[in-house]
Each structure stands twice: as structure tokens, then as C-alpha cells.
Amino acid sequence: MSESYPVDAMNRVKRRHDRGFYDHATVHALLDTAALCHVSYVIDGQPYCTPTLFWREGTRLYWHGSSASRMLRNLSKGEPACLTVTHLDSLVLARCGFNHSADYRSVMAFGLARLVTDPAEKERALVMMVDRFFPNRTAGLRPTTAQEIKATAVIVMEIDRASAKIRAKGVIDDDEDYALPIYAERLPVRTTIGPAEPCPRLMEGVTRGADLAPYAPGRSLDEALTEAYALAYPRG
Template sequence: MPRAEIPATDTAYPVDHLNRVKRRHDRGFYDHPTVHALLDAAILCHVAYAIDGQPFCTPTLFWREGNLLYWHGSSASRMLRNLSKGEPACLTVTHLDSLVLARCGFNHSADYRSVMCFGQARLVADPEEKRRALVMMVDRFFPGRTAGLRQSTESEIKATAVIVMEIERASAKIRAKGVADDEEDYALPIHAERLPVRTLIGTPEPCPRRLPGVERGSDLAEYSAGRALEEALAEAHRRAYPG
């Protein structure tokens, strides 16, 4: 890693040319609370890496434990085979908050919150660490659920690979400005507006083959119809990792 322009602290990641927000510095954040909150309110990320000079970017489910990021996939996955020995990777998450329609095409935009995390991704090879990670792959999102499930077989565990990456560098970028026209354009008779965007949880649809007497458990307490998904995910993370 390059030498940091701003060294790491107990509450912020180091900043250098790799993760420093180049344009609109006022939108850049490097502190742990901001970065971690954006990660914990998400379930889907994109992991970028290179194989023999060819870039790839793969969507996958992920979760955070402290300054470690985990994701999983098939043991036959090209992505996981490439990262198994420790390779540079970049994991990104984006929350879309609004579509912004201005009075000029140049000023059309979107409000968003995003985060980029850099580090060395490696395969989780230790059997016990892998088993624990596979439990948290479920329990991070649905706290306590694994204990009541049919336990995974050895062949299922073998078919699943887990990758871990320590966050060495990270930056968040946030736009929350809404409509921002040039001052003279506000006098134009052109409609402009902000269209808020939210992902909401729909009405649960129980499996039609659910046995009589089986009820929805406390592992799904955060997930109620009409609630914002990111709020449910963030609360589930706090319950899965108290303190």
C-alpha cells in the first residue's frame, strides 16, 4: 500500500491517493462510523479485481465484522479461485437516495451514499473460521436463525467458499444536495424536482408448503412490511454484533 497522506486513527481510515475523493472533497468521508454505517445498511456489494490484466466486477452478498469484510460463493467461482491466495480487491456499496431533475441537463444528478473499501482478499481456509463465517452469513442478517435450521452437510460446506478482506483503506462519498441549478437558471420556466428513492420490504409470503403450526420467528423481527430495507439491515447488524 502507498504511504498515507493522512495516517489512520482509532476512528478513521488512512487517506492516500488510492482512496482520497478526488472531486468534490466536501463529499468525502473516511471515519469509521460513516463508512461502517453504509456497509451495515447493505446486503449486496460489488467486488472488483483483475485476472491476468482483465478487470472483473462481481455482485455478491457480504457482511462486516469490525474492520473485516466477508463474502461467499461457489468453490468453483472464478472470483474466489483468483482471490484465494490474497489479491488486491475493491469492494463497493451504493445507496441511491433520489433522482434529481434540474433545469439544465448538465445539472441533472442523483443523491446517493457510497463507500469503497480496499484491501487484500484471501480465502478462509481454517475449518473452524469457515464454519463460524457460514453461520454469520445467515445470522448477520437474521440474528439467531441458524440454530433452528437443518444443519449444513459436509458436502454443502465444502461447496461453499468464504473470502475475508481487512479494510486497509476506505472512503465514503455522499451527495445529499437535491436540485442545484446555476443561479441564473432558477428564473427559467422549467420544472425541476427531486424524486426520493427507497427500497421497502414487501408483505412477507410464507412458503406454501410450510407445515401447520410453524410460525414466523424472532430472527425475522427486523423485517416487517413497509419498512426500509436499509433500516432493517442496520438493526439486524446491531443485534448480531452487540457492543
């Protein structure tokens, strides 16, 4: 059995609890197939929600931003935060407005977010900010300058509570409505990798590297990110 996150009033799925999952395997898989998250927090009673790139290491989540960011300054000493990701898998058209829906996979992760201040931890995190998506790419890049490191803040949050919620039912109507002459369908939604667009100022002879192997045109972003994560963190 997979380990699971504790369940209480904070993360328990309230509506349609049959769609709720708390095990590490499900939660982590959904996090690892996402690149963009939204982080919610409160400053002086005012709620904010900020989109940002993120990545997972074990039960820790990392994200980054400008050192001047209001969010990152607020979280520097350890503040409650909620990080969410959502995968939209389909739009569902039913025979009544009430039963129109969407298939989706989502995660809410709760914890205390803090600013990474240890220089070694921050330097390693800034490497993984790139290598999590493009394995081993940093080693071949121009070294990051001290000013660039100073201008970038990194936040880490240990996941205290988390829940996944998944709907994968397609069209669901009331039994009596199936006899109505009304069209219904499921519209699948899929994010795929498009053809690469090389920088027009590439030096002659510079070619696409192995770090981009997961990102083949036509492949789903979910699959590409999952493979990249497995290469960056072989032990998960």
C-alpha cells in the first residue's frame, strides 16, 4: 500500500468524496505531470493567488520568483500556503445544464512555505528548476551569475496535507433524460507538444540536445513531463 497524507477537515474532499485520493502515488503523479501551479496565500487579510512554475522532491514542493515578489517576501519566514494544479481532460455536454461537467485531475497541497536562504540549498534548487524539466541541461549552460542568483528567490514547502480529486466519467445524465432527443458528447482536451521553433540566432552547428528528448512533437505534455521527472529524479 502506498503511503498517504493525513486526512482532516483541511484536505478532505467534501463533495463527491468517492473522487478523492490521498495516497502519495496518486498525488505525486498528478504533481509531476504539471509544470504550472497556482499558490494561494493571505497578506494582511487579503487573499492572493499566484501562478508559477514548480517542481517536487519527495514530499517537498519548490517554486521560484523574483526576489522583489510580494508573495515571496511574505512567505520568507514560513506562512500557510496552498498549492494547486489542475489537468483538464474533457468538456462534457449532457442533456440538461445541471449535468454539464468536465473530466479533470487536480491536487491541493497544504503546508508552511518558507524562503530558501541556505546558499547551497538555493544553488541546488536553481539547478533543478531547469533540470527537473530538461534533465542535465544546466551542466551545458552558461553559469548563472551571482547577481542572477540574488535576483531569484526560491520557496520550499513540505506537504503537510494533500488531496487529489479526479473525475473521469464522461456523460452522466438522469436515467429518464437518456430518452430525450438531445445531443450529448464528451470533448477530450489534450495538451500536446508542437513542432520545435529553434532560436533564429543559433550559432551554426548547434543542434537540439538529449535533454529535450522527452519533448517530441505530438507527444502529450503529461507524458513528457513524467519522463523528464523520472530522468531528473530516478528514485522518484
